[in-house]
Amino acid sequence: MTTESATFRSAPSPGRPAPWIARVFLGRQGVRSGWRVLAFALVVFVIAVVLWTAANPLRHRIREAPALAFNEPIPVLAVLLATWIMSRIEKRSMGAYFLPGRGAFGARFWQGGAWGFAALATLLLVIHLGHGFDVGGLLLHGQSLAGYALLWAVTFVFVGLFEETLTRGYALATLARGIRFWPASILLSVLFGAMHYHNGGENLVGCTAAGLIGLFFCFTVRRTGSLWFAIGFHASWDYSESFLFSVPDSGTVIPGHLLQSSFHGPSWLTGGSVGPEGSALIFLVIPALFLLFNRFYRSPAPAGAGP
Numbered sequence: 135m136t137t138e139s140a141t142f143r144s145a146p147s148p149g150r151p152a153p154w155i156a157r158v159f160l161g162r163q164g165v166r167s168g169w170r171v172l173a174f175a176l177v178v179f180v181i182a183v184v185l186w187t188a189a190n191p192l193r194h195r196i197r198e199a200p201a202l203a204f205n206e207p208i209p210v211l212a213v214l215l216a217t218w219i220m221s222r223i224e225k226r227s228m229g230a231y232f233l234p235g236r237g238a239f240g241a242r243f244w245q246g247g248a249w250g251f252a253a254l255a256t257l258l259l260v261i262h263l264g265h266g267f268d269v270g271g272l273l274l275h276g277q278s279l280a281g282y283a284l285l286w287a288v289t290f291v292f293v294g295l296f297e298e299t300l301t302r303g304y305a306l307a308t309l310a311r312g313i314r315f316w317p318a319s320i321l322l323s324v325l326f327g328a329m330h331y332h333n334g335g336e337n338l339v340g341c342t343a344a345g346l347i348g349l350f351f352c353f354t355v356r357r358t359g360s361l362w363f364a365i366g367f368h369a370s371w372d373y374s375e376s377f378l379f380s381v382p383d384s385g386t387v388i389p390g391h392l393l394q395s396s397f398h399g400p401s402w403l404t405g406g407s408v409g410p411e412g413s414a415l416i417f418l419v420i421p422a423l424f425l426l427f428n429r430f431y432r433s434p435a436p437a438g439a440g441p
Contacts, residue, residue: 167312171305174220178300182212206292213299220304231307232361233299242358246366249423253367254374257410257419258381264415266403269379270394282390286377294369298361301326302351319352335385335407343416344384350423357431375409382409 185208217231228235237243261267274282301322309318327345330336351364376383380391385407397404405412 167308170220170224170308174216174304174308177216177219178209178212181215182209185212206289206296210292210296210299213296213303217299217304229360231304232355232359233303234360237360237362240362242360242362243366246354246363246368247370249363249427250367250370251374251378253419253423254371254379254410257413257415258379260415260418261397261404261410261413264399264403266397266399267381267410268396268398270396272392273380273394274390274392278390279392283377283392286388286390287373290373290376291365291369293372294365294367297326298351298365298368301329301348302355302364303361306352306355315352315356319349319356323348323352330384333384333386335382335409337406337408337412339414340384340405340408340412343411343420346417346420350420350427353424354427354431357427357433375411382407384408384411 189208214233217228217233221228221231224230258267262269272279306315306318306322309321312318313321323345326348327341327343330341330344333340351368354363354367355361372383375381376386376388377391378393380387380393380395381397382405397406401407401412402414404410405416410416
């Protein structure tokens with residue numbers, strides 16, 4: 135791995151005590167990881183504001199559902215640009231932040247997609263067996279079906295890219311160098327769960343489930359050395375939940391969904407307004423994901439793929 139730039143490498147001389155302000159900002163490896171992550175967040179924010187300002191005139195000319203989809207590429211581009219900028223400053227490759235170009239949308243992504251669909255389908259099947267979920271008839275046909283199917287597939291790929299690169303890309307790799315991988319994973323997973331609280335219809339159960347799923351995604355990064363499995367899983371789970379099975383996703387029901395599905399029964403079973411992520415049964419699914427992934431992906435991340 136290449137040496138960091140002088141900007142981040144400068145540290146106090148070991149021969150004399152450092153001023154307190156230097157100790158706050160600098161450690162043995164240069165600028166402390168927490169400050170780097172804050173710098174990354176600031177760069178993301180600035181780029182996002184610029185992109186939103188430039189794109190705002192277009193957003194008002196687009197119909198409701200495509201407008202929702204139109205919102206997603208902007209934060210993805212902001213995070214990827216910010217990650218690239220930090221990689222240039224630190225003289226590292228994008229792979230050092232779990233985003234190797236080789237393998238992008240390759241086998242790991244599609245494996246993650248299959249796991250995401252299977253996990254969500256299993257959860258809904260168990261809820262159905264408990265008499266809490268039924269699949270209704272088709273709401274879309276012909277061109278509308280094909281159009282919305284493609285629109286939401288692309289949209290949720292962007293959702294997966296954004297949330298994974300924001301919380302488990304640069305931030306995870308950098309914090310892991312400062313406080314080790316699992317403490318960093320736990321901290322970011324707690325933040326990831328808390329981020330869901332602002333979603334309409336969300337509750338504490340759903341936020342807790344999101345945080346635990348985030349920790350599972352960190353586990354997949356640790357074993358595979360990249361984010362591509364997690365991105366595929368995340369995109370597929372959201373797509374299956376919102377479009378294919380047409381149930382609430384963190385309290386949101388998208389326009390242009392496929393089925394007229396319905397929940398009935400106690401909210402502990404169905405998840406209520408939150409959707410299946412708010413069901414108590416998800417706390418059986420998540421440990422099963424850890425166990426199965428541990429069984430099938432036994433090799434740790436290769437040297438140089440990340441911390």
